[in-house]
Amino acid sequence: MRKRFCWAWLFLSACAWAPSVAAQEAASDGATASPGRLARTLAWTEAKVDGAAGAPDGFYPEFGGLITGSGVSVGPGYRRYLLRDRIFVDVSGAVSWRRYQMLQGKIEWPRGFFGVGSDTLKGDQTDYRLKYLDAGGFATLHAKPWLTVTGRAGVLRGADIARGTSTLHPSTDERFDEQSAPGLTNQPNYVHADLAIEADTRDVPGYPASGGRYRASLAAFHDRDFSRYSFRRVEIEAAHYVPVTEHSVAAIRGRVDVSQTGPGQQVPFYLLPALGGAHSLRGYFDYRFRDRDLLLVNAEYRWRVARALDGAVFYDAGAVAPAVDALSMHKLRKDYGVGVRVHSKTHLLMRLDVARGSEGMQAMVSFTPPLSFSKRTVAPYVP
Numbered sequence: 001m002r003k004r005f006c007w008a009w010l011f012l013s014a015c016a017w018a019p020s021v022a023a024q025e026a027a028s029d030g031a032t033a034s035p036g037r038l039a040r041t042l043a044w045t046e047a048k049v050d051g052a053a054g055a056p057d058g059f060y061p062e063f064g065g066l067i068t069g070s071g072v073s074v075g076p077g078y079r080r081y082l083l084r085d086r087i088f089v090d091v092s093g094a095v096s097w098r099r100y101q102m103l104q105g106k107i108e109w110p111r112g113f114f115g116v117g118s119d120t121l122k123g124d125q126t127d128y129r130l131k132y133l134d135a136g137g138f139a140t141l142h143a144k145p146w147l148t149v150t151g152r153a154g155v156l157r158g159a160d161i162a163r164g165t166s167t168l169h170p171s172t173d174e175r176f177d178e179q180s181a182p183g184l185t186n187q188p189n190y191v192h193a194d195l196a197i198e199a200d201t202r203d204v205p206g207y208p209a210s211g212g213r214y215r216a217s218l219a220a221f222h223d224r225d226f227s228r229y230s231f232r233r234v235e236i237e238a239a240h241y242v243p244v245t246e247h248s249v250a251a252i253r254g255r256v257d258v259s260q261t262g263p264g265q266q267v268p269f270y271l272l273p274a275l276g277g278a279h280s281l282r283g284y285f286d287y288r289f290r291d292r293d294l295l296l297v298n299a300e301y302r303w304r305v306a307r308a309l310d311g312a313v314f315y316d317a318g319a320v321a322p323a324v325d326a327l328s329m330h331k332l333r334k335d336y337g338v339g340v341r342v343h344s345k346t347h348l349l350m351r352l353d354v355a356r357g358s359e360g361m362q363a364m365v366s367f368t369p370p371l372s373f374s375k376r377t378v379a380p381y382v383p
Helices: 002-028 037-051
Strands: 058-063 073-082 087-096 101-108 128-144 147-163 190-200 211-223 231-245 248-260 293-306 309-321 333-343 348-357 360-366
Touching (some): 309 348
Antiparallel strands (some): 147 190, 190 211, 248 293, 309 333, 348 360
């Protein structure tokens, strides 16, 4: 049986090689040669195997994948992109002629960098890894029960951008360079500080039904290594909640971020304000749009469905631009959708949102209240 298999494989290899030579000779003579059935089959197989990025949904043959010494193996595989390419699922199995068996599966949530600006293409998505250490401290002054002033300072060290690991999208350094993605090749160490003033009149911070939260801050980042990436940022954000009936609430949130640089200075792409995802534009991928300045508006209406369950409808709109005067209301990215919220009397336990934007539909699960302020992480920056 082993000998018959080996001879058959040699025969197939010879047949596959011969038509390709004939096709090359015909092409050199100016003739048009169409591939034969075997050539098309082999081309299909080559496109399907190894889980190549960009391969279509469906079944494919799985060759190899077992340990050395297992012998030749073959089996079925199935891959599919779900939720508008937001999730990639790949399951495959194989059996070798020595009866070794293999079953494997993987799930990927691709996220990354699409470029700088509001006109970037969804198809330009790339993948990268970012490592850094941010050490710092903060102090808060409670001027009033509802009013606080907070100062922070820290050192961001060891930032390193490495090649991405996604099999769906190319690594960021393959499609972008230092000019189109500042900070891609040089990652400076920073000394950074910010001062913020915040007013909070929400009735229940974990799941508010009335009141609001309002914050303004000024942050500064000083490049200690290259003298090219120093910048300042002004952030203004507000969220307000209005009870419509005993069991329904309307809420609105607005945010403006403005980056400022001196002559010859730039903001690294991983520190640029970004839109997209569960906390900004819910109908778009995470970090979908980035630029120096940002405008965001969210509106939501929720009502009681059961004792611990609310339904919701929402609308999001936002824009990014290289300058404040370019944040045009005519260039807003918009989405709308519906959701459910599971909650206790004082906290949101879980929410599920389904949103539709100009690039398709997105579904997401989150454990933070909608329209909540962002957590104060330094990088990657996201509202």
